[in-house]
Amino acid sequence: MEFGWSPRHEAYREEVRAALKDLLPADWRENYARYGMGSPEQIEFSRSFCPELAKRGLLLPHWPKAYGGRDGDPWEQFILAEEMKLAGEPRGPQYMNVNWIGPVLMKYGTPAQQAEHLTRIAAGTVIWCQCYSEPGAGTDLAALVTRAERVGDTYVINGSKIWTSYSRKADWCFLLARTGPERKAISIFLLPMDTPGIEVKPFPGLVEDGHLNEVFFTNVQIPVESRLGEESRAWDIITYALSFERVGIPRYNQGLKLLNLIMERLEGEGRAGDLVIRSRAGQIASKFEAARLLTYVVVDQRAKDRPPSIDANVSRVTAAEACLDLLDFIAEYAPDSMTEVGVDELRGFYRGNISSTIAAGTYEIQLNMIARQALGLPRGD
Ligand SMILES: Cc1cc2nc3c(=O)[nH]c(=O)nc-3n(C[C@H](O)[C@H](O)[C@H](O)COP(=O)(O)OP(=O)(O)OC[C@H]3O[C@@H](n4cnc5c(N)ncnc54)[C@H](O)[C@@H]3O)c2cc1C
Structure with missing residues (x-):
């Protein structure tokens, strides 16, 4: 084709x-x-x-x-x-x-x-941020403990979130909070980030400084109208929301561009003809191309109104592997680009993609889903 x-x-x-x-x-x-x-x-x-x-x-x-x-x-x-x-x-x-x-x-x-x-x-x-993850609830979101207690016409929220991207500058928050003792009794709330009782604490790290934050909620009062959907019935909405994230971010064009950038640098150093380097670069380029085509399969399914399929997980795994291979390649053949002035894009890609196997469903979870749904393997637990 x-x-x-x-x-x-x-x-x-x-x-x-x-x-x-x-x-x-x-x-x-x-x-x-x-x-x-x-x-x-x-x-x-x-x-x-x-x-x-x-x-x-x-x-x-x-x-x-x-x-x-x-x-x-x-x-x-x-x-x-x-x-x-x-x-x-x-x-x-x-x-x-x-x-x-x-x-x-x-x-x-x-x-x-x-x-x-x-x-x-x-x-x-x-600007919105999404407050899902907590110190004890990442992959297992149903373990979250941040509570929203109904008091008359308001909810009172207490708890904390972690790894929240963009929250330092966000105007609104898409929050998951527990509204009952049953494991899946979780609701969604839409609330302004300047509501009294919300505190955001950025923490530095390899992923761009200021990108990730902790968000603390102390007796935060919001009207019942802030709840999205029915009380304690957030799962359908979360599943629907996550289905839009399944294809992920199209990193392949940027990955290929940066691979070319490194090859140009190596050319300048007279190393681009090295067979090992050429072979590694070829494999990475093929993986990014595969990620692109697998992504297009998923977009095609969406364009034809087909339900989300395991192909989305396959495309994400391929893209994540291509990114990791490129990160290894950068570290091995262009390590000075991490500190050099003028190649910020390379350094930015490195820092931005070191976590590409974690956010929005980890690599291991994607593999588990492929094992069960595409290969029909039995559950291990
Ligand atoms: C750059 C970045 C941005 C993020 N932005 C946000 C954000 O804006 N909002 C937000 O709410 N969260 C955000 N997160 C958090 C992210 O969603 C979580 O880190 C992710 O869901 C994993 O959860 P965890 O960190 O608690 O790890 P855990 O769930 O504790 O997992 C730890 C390890 O165990 C593995 N593991 C866990 N369960 C299983 C299993 N059943 N089978 C096999 N392996 C398993 C995982 O794959 C992983 O390798 C962000 C994270 C990053 C890195």
């Missing part, structure tokens, strides 16, 4: 590229993208970039027209994601708004919640 783009999709990609060319300032790489998409610099940049993208009809082309979209197909959403990622993701965290928070609100939000949030998301001015 030969894969090719339709003239309509090619024209659309050109439209996205032209928008990026017009809208990104000359110092975009140097003064914004170099800090990473979870950095305060890049998050703040998204507040001026996304409204401009929205004016061109490119912030949420895949959304229904009724909510400000263009009734586009999943391919358009994906072409947009590919080009944004390649450019260093100037949408910052707002990619989450348009990819899954908005669609979840369209399906499960009350008219009041939709009116409040979808309008703001479509304008490109709001």
